[in-house]
Amino acid sequence: MTPPLPDPQQFTPVAGSDARATPVRLLVVQGEARPAVDASDEPMVMTFPHLVLREAIAFVALSIVLITISLIFNAPLEEIANPSRTPNPAKAPWYFLGLQELLHYYPPLISGVVLPGILMVALIVIPYFDINLERAPLAKSDRRRTLTFLWTAAVVLTAIFYFTGAQPVWPLIGPLLLVAVAITVALLLRSSGGVVSWLRSRSAPFWIFAWFLLSAVALTVIGIFFRGPGWSFVIPWRDGIYY
Amino acid sequence: MAALAKWLTDNRVYRSIIRHGFPDSNRNRSLVIFTNFFLHIHPVKARLRAIRFTRTFFLGGLSAACFFLLVATGVLLMFYYRPAVPHAYNDMKDLGFVVSSGVFLRNLHRWSAHTMVALVFLHMVVTFFRGAYRPPREFNWVLGVFLFVATILLSYTGYLLPWDQLAYWAVTVGTNMAQAVPVMGEKMRFLLLGGHGINENALVRFYVLHCVVLPLAMVLGISIHVWRVRKDGGIYLPPPANKGDER
Amino acid sequence: MPLLDDLSMPATEGAPDDLGRRRFLALLGSGALGVAALGTGITGLRFLEPQVLFEEETRFGLGRPEEFPPGTVLTLPKHKVYVVSTKEGFFALSSVCTHLGCMTRYDKEHAQIACPCHGSRFNLEGKVTAGPAPHPLPRVEIVLDRGLLVVDTAHRVAPDALLKVA
Known part of the structure; x- marks a missing residue:
């Protein structure tokens, strides 16, 4: 990878007071190979026009979609703020409804500070853990040990989320069990090709992130569609959407 | 036509601004990128795999595009908005019924904000599943997490400004x-609120955060984020040799 | 004086005592910068903290105790407080949900207090009967001042505090 260093005999650094006579050229070769340094013969195109045009098209398409939406749908505006009357239900913007749904199960310290805090820290430190940076598939490890560990963790976490909340936290338990079952199926089935083999080639971080993602989506969807007055459970197609 | 183009582009004034000729040769096409302030974040050449739509779905770029739309509409809305009680709410009504295109600008600002939150989130999800968070890009992932938080905060601080019940x-x-x-x-x-409850102090604080502090932080963050993408050799692509490794 | 930085030149030139002096000055300089940064931070925080607030008066009169026979629940949304009159006496409950600060509502039918945000329920004593609220609704001060009931929502009192009116 590294080009041979020039013979130090032939390369003598000279320092001089006249920058024009002895120009200094600086070249820094970093130790780690950057992806682009890995020379390859893959096809390259000129950024202009190929990439710039694509970006322009993407921007125009986005603008057209947003402008069309803005011409059709008006942004909501309710009556003026009234500190003595809480609307029922009082819903936050949609991207906070997952959090608001979580607040239904745990006191604010847990669901408003501790759990989101853990999630943020987890997201930040992911790339700094040297665990499985190669993203080796789970299937490559010892199958029995993996499954034992997986189900122990799944049962413990299920128990925690089942008993500690004001109600069983199904939006966390459901995705957890779904992920656990998916891993088990992928590990036990011997079929090659198709979805199963794709699942089998996934790594541990993939599954953990999948659990986070599915839980976040489940919490948010429940918060948006399945909660009505007094944060009671409603069926959207029967009782309507309270948003 | 060609003569007009030549007359327009082949003179000292034009050449002092745009320092290259018509981009019909690879040299001039390189110069388009190289000598343009807005395009210089790009390399002159890109790998074909990297610019395919299905590789990134342009989610990062579209998030930035949403931010651009939000700045443009937001600045216009500021001309008619006063962060005071009850003026804030009355100004919303004015935007709705009196100011020409007021409704449209407010709608565009609102829907772009929602879209931006969604796009940034999807950008993060795709980045993770592609494995692009791994070294040497780990710090850029962290920056991305902070940019996501900043996006949420921007959206959240903006949510109070109409001063209606929802807000x-x-x-x-x-x-x-x-x-x-x-x-x-x-x-x-x-x-944060400048008081014990949500009142005019809170409105002014959220206004300043929403219109000045957070957008400046966002511009700085986006700049570093994009700059680091370049420094790390462009967007992450799996090594072409072993195709079985990734999608 | 060479024009270019000569990398072969040692960065710390001079006698050892000179080195000590440089270190001392560097320490002094960075220390001063640190103190200045700390001071800027503290004054900045203090700047952000309002010294005068134009908020609602928290102390207000209600009326004579005889006007509220036992069993009355007064809801005063403007002051964010319920005043409950029982046979034993009067007490005032904050009507702000202890969960996330939504305004609760008095549900006369079920004789309970309900929060519309996250579904917490309280009984008329303020105790949590359902939902995620971590604490009961706090009682605030209610006194008899020159024959009038006076509530001060800024003062919290013991959870069993009761104003006995003879």
């Missing part, structure tokens, strides 16, 4: 979460 109670719920932080929670909420 007031969403923000009540949110700031009471800050109160749940042990020891310093109460103080944090007091400083």
